[in-house]
Amino acid sequence: MTYLFSLMVMNGLIVLILVLLILIKRYIAVYDDYSVTINGDMEITVHGGQTIVSSLTQSKIFLPSACGGKGTCGLCQVKVVEGLTDPLSIEEAVLPYKDIIEGKRLGCQTKVRGDMKIEVPEEYLSVKEYRGSISNIVTLTHDINRFDIDLIEPKEIDFKSGQYVVVEPIPGETRAYSIASIRRRREKISLEVKKIPNGICSTYLHALKEKDELNFYGPYGDFYLRKNDHKVVCVAGGVGLAPMKSIIDEVINEHQGRRVELYYGARTIDDMYDYEKYISMTGKHENFKFYPALSEVEEVLHHPTGFVFDTGFINNEIASKLKNGDDCEAYLCGPPVMIDFSIQTLRDKGVPEERIFYDKF
Ligand SMILES: Cc1cc2nc3c(=O)[nH]c(=O)nc-3n(C[C@H](O)[C@H](O)[C@H](O)COP(=O)(O)OP(=O)(O)OC[C@H]3O[C@@H](n4cnc5c(N)ncnc54)[C@H](O)[C@@H]3O)c2cc1C
Ligand code: FES
Numbered sequence: 001m002t003y004l005f006s007l008m009v010m011n012g013l014i015v016l017i018l019v020l021l022i023l024i025k026r027y028i029a030v031y032d033d034y035s036v037t038i039n040g041d042m043e044i045t046v047h048g049g050q051t052i053v054s055s056l057t058q059s060k061i062f063l064p065s066a067c068g069g070k071g072t073c074g075l076c077q078v079k080v081v082e083g084l085t086d087p088l089s090i091e092e093a094v095l096p097y098k099d100i101i102e103g104k105r106l107g108c109q110t111k112v113r114g115d116m117k118i119e120v121p122e123e124y125l126s127v128k129e130y131r132g133s134i135s136n137i138v139t140l141t142h143d144i145n146r147f148d149i150d151l152i153e154p155k156e157i158d159f160k161s162g163q164y165v166v167v168e169p170i171p172g173e174t175r176a177y178s179i180a181s182i183r184r185r186r187e188k189i190s191l192e193v194k195k196i197p198n199g200i201c202s203t204y205l206h207a208l209k210e211k212d213e214l215n216f217y218g219p220y221g222d223f224y225l226r227k228n229d230h231k232v233v234c235v236a237g238g239v240g241l242a243p244m245k246s247i248i249d250e251v252i253n254e255h256q257g258r259r260v261e262l263y264y265g266a267r268t269i270d271d272m273y274d275y276e277k278y279i280s281m282t283g284k285h286e287n288f289k290f291y292p293a294l295s296e297v298e299e300v301l302h303h304p305t306g307f308v309f310d311t312g313f314i315n316n317e318i319a320s321k322l323k324n325g326d327d328c329e330a331y332l333c334g335p336p337v338m339i340d341f342s343i344q345t346l347r348d349k350g351v352p353e354e355r356i357f358y359d360k361f
Contacts, residue, residue, distance in 0.1 A: 037082075037117040039125070052078055052107035052118065062127045062217040063120065064166050066176035066361075068200075069108035075176065075220075076107040083116030127217055128154060130165075134212050135188065140273035143195045144239050145206055146180065149188055149214060156186040157218070161225040161246035162331060164359070165189070165218030167201070169208075175201040178333065178359065179219065180242035182249040194239040223331065223359045225250055230329035230355065232260040233322065235314060235342045237334025238271060243359065247331055252285055261289040261322070265314030265338060267296040279307045293317040315341040318349070325349030332358040 031048025036055060038044070046055040053063050053076050067073035071090040080103045087095070091106050132149035140146055151157060159165075164178045181190035195206045208214070225232070225247045232251050234244045241264060251260040266272040278290040293310045294301065301309040310317055315338070322328070328351050332339045339360050346356055 031113070034112055035115045036112060039119055039122065040117070042125075046112045048112050048114070050112055052076075052105075052110050052112060052116075055112050056107070056120075060129070061120070061125060062129060062166070063107045063124060064127075064176065064217075064220045065108060065174040066166065067108075068173040068175070071106055071109050073176070074106065077104050078107045078110075079103050079119040080105050080110065081117040081119060083112075083114050085110065085113065124220075127220065128157075130154060130157060130216050130218070132189070132214050132216070134208055134210050134214065137208070137210060140192065141271055144192055144273060145195070146190055146192045147205065147208070147214075148181075148190050151187055151189070152213070157189060158186065159183055159189075159219035161250040162223045162243045162333075162357075162359075163219040163221040164223075164243070165191070165216045166220065167191070167205070167214060167216040169201050169204045169214060173201055173204075174217075176220070176361070178240075178243035180245050182246050184249075184253075190245075192239055192242040221359065223333070223357050225331070226329060227255065228329070229258060231324075231327055232258065233318075233328045233330040233346070233351070234260065234262045235265075235318065235330060235332040235334070235339075235346075236262065237265045237314060237338040238267075240332075240334030240338075240359075240361075241274065243333050244331070248288070252281075252288060257287065259287045259289075261291065263314050263317050263321070263342075264290070264292045265317070265334070266292075266294060268294055269297070269301060269309065275303075275309075279303060279305055282307075289321075291317050291321050313341065314338060315345040318342060318345045322346075322349050325351040329355040330357065332356070334360075336360040 033045050034048050036044050036046050044059045064075040066075050074094045084103050087100050088109050091109055095104055131152045133152055134147050135150045136148040138146040159179055161183050164176045166174050166176050168174045177191040179189050180192040193202050193205045196202045234247060236244050248260055251258050262278060275292055281288050282290050293312055293314050295313050297311050300311055330346050330351050332342055339358050343356055
């Protein structure tokens, strides 16, 4: 009887140990160090189990992120050439099927579980981490502030007009903000931030004060002014005006004779900012035209200078004012719906597809 009991206890213990081993293997995986080769020629050693984003960050390679690694912005994508694993459902929701098939994955979701070879856009390899101090805060509208940031380290930034930086106001919470200052001024940048109700980072940024410090990475983005002779059509919705500052400045001051038109849409005049500056520029620069439109007002608004703010959506303004679309190049920034409608209008006007660039947010 005692023998039978001991045998049962022994068997029970063996089963328990086996179950524990299976659970440990499944949930508490023990990883080795692995090699990750980037763009065929750079190799880093990574302790397994981390995401590609955090592994690369440790080697000072900063992939862009506008969602703090939540898998929603899609900016951190990389191409996995070797060591590809099945996509997660969150990746399938964000990445087009053809990209998934080609081996594209979200760097913030895919973990290093063995040796890997990946490809990232070459320009990410020169992205730097910056620390700056807020030197000035300007209230632009009831919910948009401009932050002027003096660079502390490194002391200068080189960017293309229209590009963005990734700000990390709270550790681990990263968001993208377009550079709203001219690229000739390299020792400081400005950001224009709209406060989103319950928005983690925009609320935090709006609570900052002068002399507070901020960390950011950059510059990033394909949304930048191309150098050629085409007329530049800027289409901005709300805080989407931010990257147009540097684009317009560069066209006027560095591209001699090049024409630029700004189509700027907002709900009401209270949601618009800097329009006085653009009205006065129309008088000073014959190559610059400004077409503002307000979508939630009933009647056309007459500025004291005689300048007119039309009513309606900005795509209607483009439809009625833009001439000869085929010699244009368009840069759009603002809410997704505004951009989609405006792109359609630009296509209808004959602007070639490959000359339409945009940042939606
Ligand atoms: C390339 C790029 C450039 C950008 N440039 C700028 C810029 O120059 N200025 C700027 O203000 N923002 C810009 N953004 C948006 C910015 O990165 C953040 O998404 C935004 O500030 C909201 O962050 P949050 O942490 O405050 O909100 P979160 O905490 O991330 O979001 C809170 C909630 O608000 C919703 N939400 C997010 N954005 C909006 C919105 N616009 N309107 C209504 N609801 C929203 C979210 O879906 C979520 O439910 C840019 C984004 C990209 C991708
Ligand atoms: S999807 Fe936003 S950081 Fe990865």
